[in-house]
Amino acid sequence: MKQCALGNKPGLSLSCVIACMHCATTFAIGSGPDILVSDLPFIVIYNETNGISAYAIATTSCNIGDVPIPWIDDVESPDGNRHPVIAQNLYRYENNRFEQIGMSWVKHGFCGVNDNGCDGSTCIATDCDSLGVGCTDTYAAFTNANQVRLGPRSEINASTGDFPYPFTSPSYTGGLARRMQVQTDDVDPSLHPLARYFGEGQYISPDDSQFGNSTNTIAYREAEVTGPNLGGWAMGFVDVTTAGLPAIHAWPALDPEVQLTSIDIINDGRINLAWKVSNCGTDCWAYEYLLHNQTSDRSVGSLSVPIASGVDITSIGFHDVDYHSDEIFDSTDWVIGSNGCQLEWATTDHATNPLANALRWGTAYNFRFIANAPPVATEIAIGLFKPGTPDAIHVLAAAPSHPCGMTDFNCDLLVDLVDFAAFQECFDTTVTTFTDPCAVFDTDCNSNIDVVDFSALTDTLAGP
Numbered sequence: 001m002k003q004c005a006l007g008n009k010p011g012l013s014l015s016c017v018i019a020c021m022h023c024a025t026t027f028a029i030g031s032g033p034d035i036l037v038s039d040l041p042f043i044v045i046y047n048e049t050n051g052i053s054a055y056a057i058a059t060t061s062c063n064i065g066d067v068p069i070p071w072i073d074d075v076e077s078p079d080g081n082r083h084p085v086i087a088q089n090l091y092r093y094e095n096n097r098f099e100q101i102g103m104s105w106v107k108h109g110f111c112g113v114n115d116n117g118c119d120g121s122t123c124i125a126t127d128c129d130s131l132g133v134g135c136t137d138t139y140a141a142f143t144n145a146n147q148v149r150l151g152p153r154s155e156i157n158a159s160t161g162d163f164p165y166p167f168t169s170p171s172y173t174g175g176l177a178r179r180m181q182v183q184t185d186d187v188d189p190s191l192h193p194l195a196r197y198f199g200e201g202q203y204i205s206p207d208d209s210q211f212g213n214s215t216n217t218i219a220y221r222e223a224e225v226t227g228p229n230l231g232g233w234a235m236g237f238v239d240v241t242t243a244g245l246p247a248i249h250a251w252p253a254l255d256p257e258v259q260l261t262s263i264d265i266i267n268d269g270r271i272n273l274a275w276k277v278s279n280c281g282t283d284c285w286a287y288e289y290l291l292h293n294q295t296s297d298r299s300v301g302s303l304s305v306p307i308a309s310g311v312d313i314t315s316i317g318f319h320d321v322d323y324h325s326d327e328i329f330d331s332t333d334w335v336i337g338s339n340g341c342q343l344e345w346a347t348t349d350h351a352t353n354p355l356a357n358a359l360r361w362g363t364a365y366n367f368r369f370i371a372n373a374p375p376v377a378t379e380i381a382i383g384l385f386k387p388g389t390p391d392a393i394h395v396l397a398a399a400p401s402h403p404c405g406m407t408d409f410n411c412d413l414l415v416d417l418v419d420f421a422a423f424q425e426c427f428d429t430t431v432t433t434f435t436d437p438c439a440v441f442d443t444d445c446n447s448n449i450d451v452v453d454f455s456a457l458t459d460t461l462a463g464p
């Protein structure tokens, strides 16, 4: 897979270069306490009610660090929250789209079992209140489906690994509550005959996180529908677990044209962006972006994609996965806006509603559109939801932008008197398509080459 390759575009911001320093996709043997999610042995259906199915995923974790990891769940202890919580998610791959279609609340871990089996290493067993070096612990699906041990995601800070314990436990009824919920139609084989599915298990542990060892605390595995059961569809895992990576990595593994980059936000956590642009006919390109929040507490509030002047955009779309079981977060779809020069999806801002539908940890949202212009390596902006520095991350991805950047008419990577002379010819003309050579000067995307654009050109000329 390609990661954040630097193009020949001048003025590339430092943020992408910094992002590339953290693009590693494999896990390293950790120092300190380091949980690796090493296996997802089973996926089991538990209930189907009114079009919603509840599943659970069995999870195995392994301490690949060099000290035991606390596994304490004693409400009397000041260290009672020093145990992992376990989130389960389901994804679907279909028609060039990779979408999250299910999520659970978090199972609060209890009693590290200290089994052997950590990649053949020797388990130095401890008591139940920690997981020893080289030891594994497995939660069966029925344990990860145990509703009384499932708490809200909203109480988990995935950056620090901190959370209150005991967790908030609103009343519930029925067999769906708190479990990994999926719309039954989303896995119906008659509706999705060619779909492939991927289960994901993610642990958040305060000790693992505070030692900077949280990026490998996750795993995914392909699943398939095996037949009708309980009024829904039974699933089973196939192939083997990919330990230490989130499910978004399955997408480039399935399709080499998909690109993926990981960004570690300073003093926060990791987000992953994957994208693919498919040719969909004459002058037709389908742009598909998948943004995954792995461990960022600040979360994502907006995504902005530059659009060149004169490009026609249609079929703008958004896909999220909705919260459930009285989780306090809102699930309203993001609003789509455009100023002609960029397309932006955004949730309500943090000041207005701190519980808005930001892209929170353990979720992935899709952004898509069709354009009549081909992809160009271009920075897209990922706006962070909670206040802080930086307020946005810029990632080199693909967008229907100008190949050489705005105002560089002859594409020689310089903005100089040659471009200035071309501007004089273009001044006071109208551009209606991105193939009009003058479109490169329409910096405010109002389809006219005007004094605003002149001022932008002279700013570029005057720049370093």
Ligand SMILES: [Ca+2]
Binding pocket: 034, 035, 036, 208, 213, 214, 215, 216, 217
């Ligand atoms: Ca870890």
Ligand SMILES: [Ca+2]
Binding pocket: 320, 321, 322, 331, 332, 333
């Ligand atoms: Ca929604």
Ligand SMILES: [Ca+2]
Binding pocket: 407, 408, 409, 410, 411, 412, 413, 414, 415, 416, 418, 419
């Ligand atoms: Ca030039």
Ligand SMILES: [Ca+2]
Binding pocket: 441, 442, 443, 444, 445, 446, 447, 448, 449, 450, 452, 453
């Ligand atoms: Ca203009």
